[in-house]
Amino acid sequence: MPDSSAPGSSRSWRTRVQESAVYRSIVRTPSLDSPRGRAQRAFGNVFLHVYPVRVPRALLRFRSTWRLGFISTVLYAILLITGVYLMFFYTPAVSMAYGDMQQLRTQVGFGQLIRNVHRWGAHLMVLAVVFHLVRVFVDGAYKAPRQFNWVIGVALLVVTLAYSFTGYLLPWDQLAYWAVTVGSDLVQYAPGVGGWLRNFLLGGSTIGQSALLRFYVIHVAVLTAAFFAIMAVHLWRLRKDGLAVGDPDVARDVTERATEAVRVPQAPVPADARWLADGRRVLGVVETDEGPGHVRQPEDEVFAWPHLLIRHQVVALAVTALVLALGIAFEAPLRELANPNLTPEPSKAPWYFVGLQELLAHFDPLVAGVLAPGMLVAALVLLPYVDRNPSRRPEHRRVALTLFWLIFGALAVLTVIGALFRGPGWGFVLPWEHLYFEP
Amino acid sequence: MSPTRREMLEAGWKVGSGLLVVAAGWTSFEALKPLADVGGGGLLPLLPPDAYPEGSATFVREGRFFVTRAKEELFAVSQKCPHLGCAVPFCEASGKFECPCHGSVYNLAGEWISGPAPRGMDKHPLQVVDGRVVVNTAILEQGAPLGSRVYDTPDRGGSCAPAAEG
Numbered sequence: 001m002p003d004s005s006a007p008g009s010s011r012s013w014r015t016r017v018q019e020s021a022v023y024r025s026i027v028r029t030p031s032l033d034s035p036r037g038r039a040q041r042a043f044g045n046v047f048l049h050v051y052p053v054r055v056p057r058a059l060l061r062f063r064s065t066w067r068l069g070f071i072s073t074v075l076y077a078i079l080l081i082t083g084v085y086l087m088f089f090y091t092p093a094v095s096m097a098y099g100d101m102q103q104l105r106t107q108v109g110f111g112q113l114i115r116n117v118h119r120w121g122a123h124l125m126v127l128a129v130v131f132h133l134v135r136v137f138v139d140g141a142y143k144a145p146r147q148f149n150w151v152i153g154v155a156l157l158v159v160t161l162a163y164s165f166t167g168y169l170l171p172w173d174q175l176a177y178w179a180v181t182v183g184s185d186l187v188q189y190a191p192g193v194g195g196w197l198r199n200f201l202l203g204g205s206t207i208g209q210s211a212l213l214r215f216y217v218i219h220v221a222v223l224t225a226a227f228f229a230i231m232a233v234h235l236w237r238l239r240k241d242g243l244a245v246g247d248p249d250v251a252r253d254v255t256e257r258a259t260e261a262v263r264v265p266q267a268p269v270p271a272d273a274r275w276l277a278d279g280r281r282v283l284g285v286v287e288t289d290e291g292p293g294h295v296r297q298p299e300d301e302v303f304a305w306p307h308l309l310i311r312h313q314v315v316a317l318a319v320t321a322l323v324l325a326l327g328i329a330f331e332a333p334l335r336e337l338a339n340p341n342l343t344p345e346p347s348k349a350p351w352y353f354v355g356l357q358e359l360l361a362h363f364d365p366l367v368a369g370v371l372a373p374g375m376l377v378a379a380l381v382l383l384p385y386v387d388r389n390p391s392r393r394p395e396h397r398r399v400a401l402t403l404f405w406l407i408f409g410a411l412a413v414l415t416v417i418g419a420l421f422r423g424p425g426w427g428f429v430l431p432w433e434h435l436y437f438e439p
Numbered sequence: 440m441s442p443t444r445r446e447m448l449e450a451g452w453k454v455g456s457g458l459l460v461v462a463a464g465w466t467s468f469e470a471l472k473p474l475a476d477v478g479g480g481g482l483l484p485l486l487p488p489d490a491y492p493e494g495s496a497t498f499v500r501e502g503r504f505f506v507t508r509a510k511e512e513l514f515a516v517s518q519k520c521p522h523l524g525c526a527v528p529f530c531e532a533s534g535k536f537e538c539p540c541h542g543s544v545y546n547l548a549g550e551w552i553s554g555p556a557p558r559g560m561d562k563h564p565l566q567v568v569d570g571r572v573v574v575n576t577a578i579l580e581q582g583a584p585l586g587s588r589v590y591d592t593p594d595r596g597g598s599c600a601p602a603a604e605g
Binding site: 178181182184185186189199200202203204205210340341342343344345346347357360361362364365424425426427 | 471472473474498500503518522523524525526527528537538539540541542555557599
């Protein structure tokens, strides 16, 4: 028997627990004193396994990615949790939905706060996803070999917008009803199938019970399933294609280096060992102090656990604190019960579609409501296959960057005008005189 | 040349999977397509024609349309804006329909005057039967094309859009 029962034993209860057979069956705690142990910490844990064992040191800088993809994911997690909470108090029936919203506000503990956080979190997620797209474009991170992951990212953007739009109807107040009326009637301008497609989406020719139920099921179930499936591919490809961070000339992509690492190091071949030249290699007899990992330049990489993880933890806490603060400071709007006979003045689509609505005031609905957004999505999907320029340096991508900022700028201007400068009858109103904007 | 067993099996699982996808798509489509608009209208008897004087627009809540009279003719104008589906109110000050969403303007007969709408307001067939106005809400006729106005009434000067931008 070891002498652990001696007085003043140095083995604390914690050590005893950790050394017990039961604990070790659950958690395989490697020794963190060795690089191998730290690596095991990451790949021995199903949740941490999303991270690579090691990441480029450049990734630790906040400005390498602005953490926008991660921020979007954190916001999604917040939305998932608050969303499940809201589902306990919400009935997707025309006769009950609005009453449930009021009950949530007045009778459910922290109900209004949860709803506020869900609302502001959703708006922030749309913003974060858009900024993520901008960051990836500006850094040229969509270029080979990451073209397909960019397309997957566009799919996630569409899912995010669909989430926000379907969720918009659920409170069943005037804001929800008319924003979704305007938004879904855009669909009917699609040539040929438009009217039919709109009715299929709404489950009828008007927004009523079947539309509410359809939007609810799509919001909580269909999109969630789609999101997890697509997100899995997005993260998987991120791991497989590698990260595009750092100066493209100085630090080559992780992928490139990972590929190199697979190659066997150029070990000094003894001059008389000509039999080695036929391609077979006997690594065991190569005399070298550099292992196969040598080519990966370990000084450029750090362990994801703890270096990246602790940074992600801080970002996650900051995002949560921000959304919570917004939820405490600002109430999510709830207008009167939806009334199909009375359109409020003005009736605006959700803010991320209000740029389209502004476009609609100037162009034919087929152009502004169908062709413009359709071509925008098509352009985003095709971008990595059309832009074959391999360089990621801004001075080599003047045309692409100029075009991108022009289109992005035009969209931003249209959105700002539509959201802040438009009043009743879509007339021009200065926002400091009267602000017609409810997020 | 007849296919080998391996080729048959290979084609078999592909065809089978394809059929499965088609079947899943078809059943989902059949299940999810909108139910027929049962009770989506019918003959709605209203007041005698005299109750709707020249230049007036009377809202009929049951059918979500207005009964209007312009140039001695009666119309049943659907409330739904043909642009993006907003409910268009009648503006007494101007004697026109003014859509609050994007500012489309129509005359009493629902004919397009200005704004981004693609056509005039849609209408239900209206008849006078046994001294009463009867509107068939089961039928919705597409509004008149742009630029063909015959039922303009005298301008009343006013407007319901406060911040008129043009």
